Amino acid sequence: MHEYLANPGRYADMTYRRCGRSGLQLPAVSLGLWHNFGGIDRFENSRAMLRRAFDLGVTHFDLANNYGPPPGSAEETLGRVMKLDLAPYRDELVISTKAGYDMWPGPYGNFGSRKYLLSSLDQSLKRMGLDYVDIFYSHRPDPGTPMEETMSALEQAVHSGKALYAGISNYNVEQTRAAVGALNVPCLIHQMKYSMFRRASEDGLLDALRTEGIGAIAFSPLAQGLLSDRYLGGIPSDSRAARGGFLKREDIGEQQLRQVRALNEIAGERGQTLAQMALAWVLRHEGMTSVLIGASRVEQVEQCVAATANLRFSDEELGKMEAILK
Numbered sequence: 092m093h094e095y096l097a098n099p100g101r102y103a104d105m106t107y108r109r110c111g112r113s114g115l116q117l118p119a120v121s122l123g124l125w126h127n128f129g130g131i132d133r134f135e136n137s138r139a140m141l142r143r144a145f146d147l148g149v150t151h152f153d154l155a156n157n158y159g160p161p162p163g164s165a166e167e168t169l170g171r172v173m174k175l176d177l178a179p180y181r182d183e184l185v186i187s188t189k190a191g192y193d194m195w196p197g198p199y200g201n202f203g204s205r206k207y208l209l210s211s212l213d214q215s216l217k218r219m220g221l222d223y224v225d226i227f228y229s230h231r232p233d234p235g236t237p238m239e240e241t242m243s244a245l246e247q248a249v250h251s252g253k254a255l256y257a258g259i260s261n262y263n264v265e266q267t268r269a270a271v272g273a274l275n276v277p278c279l280i281h282q283m284k285y286s287m288f289r290r291a292s293e294d295g296l297l298d299a300l301r302t303e304g305i306g307a308i309a310f311s312p313l314a315q316g317l318l319s320d321r322y323l324g325g326i327p328s329d330s331r332a333a334r335g336g337f338l339k340r341e342d343i344g345e346q347q348l349r350q351v352r353a354l355n356e357i358a359g360e361r362g363q364t365l366a367q368m369a370l371a372w373v374l375r376h377e378g379m380t381s382v383l384i385g386a387s388r389v390e391q392v393e394q395c396v397a398a399t400a401n402l403r404f405s406d407e408e409l410g411k412m413e414a415i416l417k
């Protein structure tokens with residue numbers, strides 16, 4: 092029934108990093124299904140990216156209840172690909188999902204109540220056709236719900252076997268400390284926005300995670316595509332910025348493009364594309380478990396995975412890059 096046979100050499104080149112002080116290792120490059128895996132997207136393209144990623148040793152796919160559009164449809168896409176291709180490899184995969192942002196109308200379809208998190212997880216499992224996810228995240232902190240309640244929902248997800256590990260996302264340092272204090276199972280991982288253009292996590296969060304033995308996975312490491320050659324010649328009609336959403340045309344300013352051009356030159360000197368250098372730069376942190384990329388085509392997945400071939404930076408390179416980013 093399953094025509095797809097995974098590449099027998101899929102573990103040859105990928106680097107795996109231990110996720111904090113846990114037993115779990117993640118690929119240095121993971122694939123997220125936020126964009127380009129929804130009901131509005133071409134299913135065969137989404138399927139091809141997932142298959143190619145797995146063939147290259149990308150064992151971790153990241154989702155959330157609301158990814159699409161429409162919300163929920165990225166989980167359905169993953170469910171279809173599991174059924175068609177990847178189900179025989181379920182034990183080789185780490186699949187995560189989250190709840191925290193708007194998902195259904197009314198007071199129980201967002202933020203961090205026990206009511207929302209646990210019913211959302213049940214819905215996610217149904218859409219993906221899975222018995223369990225590997226990681227279940229609180230997608231964002233909820234100022235209106237006691238931390239103990241949100242964490243008890245993650246705990247129950249783990250104790251019920253519907254999730255193997257618990258994670259948090261978008262929590263600042265203080266919220267992270269409070270979450271870890273309130274959570275009675277280990278906090279496996281923190282998912283944060285981090286790239287050359289978004290460096291807030293350097294102000295204490297990355298250090299705190301290392302001290303606590305919590306893994307770190309950086310989302311939007313390419314700043315949604317800005318940190319690549321995608322926009323060097325204008326805004327391509329098939330790009331995320333052209334489609335308008337979380338990355339807008341007006342986000343791509345002249346000053347940023349100047350930085351991108353200068354960074355692109357350094358990448359060239361390193362024998363990498365800018366996207367590859369941007370990923371390597373995030374992975375330079377000890378304690379950074381994985382970069383969580385997005386992609387709109389198979390070639391981007393391939394190029395991003397190949398970033399792991401050169402993760403080293405000289406002090407001179409880092410100095411030049413800092414000067415550009417100032």
Ligand SMILES: NC(=O)c1ccc[n+]([C@@H]2O[C@H](COP(=O)([O-])OP(=O)(O)OC[C@H]3O[C@@H](n4cnc5c(N)ncnc54)[C@H](OP(=O)(O)O)[C@@H]3O)[C@@H](O)[C@H]2O)c1
Nearest residue numbers: 123124125310311312313314315316319330331385387391
């Ligand atoms: N926890 C959270 O709150 C949160 C928030 C955001 C994202 N995330 C997670 O992080 C994942 C990644 O986020 P993201 O999609 O913003 O990441 P990203 O890697 O910064 O951006 C991905 C986009 O960059 C472009 N791209 C990728 N590889 C490229 C290459 N080699 N050369 C040129 N352009 C390339 C593509 O843009 P085009 O589409 O224009 O081709 C692609 O869609 C999401 O899927 C999701 O799982 C989590």
